[in-house]
Amino acid sequence: DQQVKQNSPSLSVQEGRISILNCDYTNSMFDYFLWYKKYPAEGPTFLISISSIKDKNEDGRFTVFLNKSAKHLSLHIVPSQPGDSAVYFCAASAHPGNQFYFGTGTSLTVIP
Amino acid sequence: DTAVSQTPKYLVTQMGNDKSIKCEQNLGHDTMYWYKQDSKKFLKIMFSYNNKELIINETVPNRFSPKSPDKAHLNLHINSLELGDSAVYFCASSSFDGSNYGYTFGSGTRLTVV
Numbered sequence: 001d002q003q004v005k006q007n008s009p010s011l012s013v014q015e016g017r018i019s020i021l022n023c024d025y026t027n028s029m030f031d032y033f034l035w036y037k038k039y040p041a042e043g044p045t046f047l048i049s050i051s052s053i054k055d056k057n058e059d060g061r062f063t064v065f066l067n068k069s070a071k072h073l074s075l076h077i078v079p080s081q082p083g084d085s086a087v088y089f090c091a092a093s094a095h096p097g098n099q100f101y102f103g104t105g106t107s108l109t110v111i112p
Numbered sequence: 113d114t115a116v117s118q119t120p121k122y123l124v125t126q127m128g129n130d131k132s133i134k135c136e137q138n139l140g141h142d143t144m145y146w147y148k149q150d151s152k153k154f155l156k157i158m159f160s161y162n163n164k165e166l167i168i169n170e171t172v173p174n175r176f177s178p179k180s181p182d183k184a185h186l187n188l189h190i191n192s193l194e195l196g197d198s199a200v201y202f203c204a205s206s207s208f209d210g211s212n213y214g215y216t217f218g219s220g221t222r223l224t225v226v
Contacts, residue, residue: 099168104154
């Protein structure tokens with residue numbers, strides 16, 4: 001029973017354009033959300049987080065949007081760069097210190 | 113310096129053997145985790161320790177036993193290894209300051225049981 005879903009297994013974007021990665025969750029108790037990226041043969045690397053008191057959080061080229069009523073969050077990368085090519089995971093938790101539930105990831109390819 | 117380091121990076125062993133994977137973090141985080149990434153690339157939590165105390169123990173076989181000698185270390189010992197244990201195992205640590213999360217993964221241990 002997967003509580004966090006990333007329905008697009010892959011996404012290709014031209015360099016310089018916007019990448020939008022989507023994530024849906026089913027548990028209305030989730031209040032904390034994270035995005036990670038993962039290169040092959042490496043561990044996930046934390047990108048950006050958001051808690052439910054906000055609907056947007058921005059860090060450089062990365063912005064996460066949260067729509068709690070729709071149980072949906074998205075990660076925007078602008079402008080996309082070839083080095084952004086990786087697998088991106090979203091994760092959600094009901095409480096800090098609790099476990100995070102991960103989606104299955106979206107593989108992003110940024111084409112030069 | 114690596115923030116969360118786990119050893120070994122690769123482990124190939126025969127069915128029935130007992131093996132351990134070590135994890136150390138130098139971030140001062142209070143909570144450490146073991147995750148298993150299965151063949152579908154899905155990250156699933158196995159255990160979570162907070163200040164050396166077990167706080168999450170998901171449904172994993174009793175053959176898996178975590179050991180936390182101090183809050184900077186969380187080792188995973190696996191008895192009587194089975195073919196289905198083959199996976200990538202990730203250690204992680206976290207902290208929360210009230211508004212922001214810090215969550216860091218190790219680079220993973222690829223376990224292959226033959």
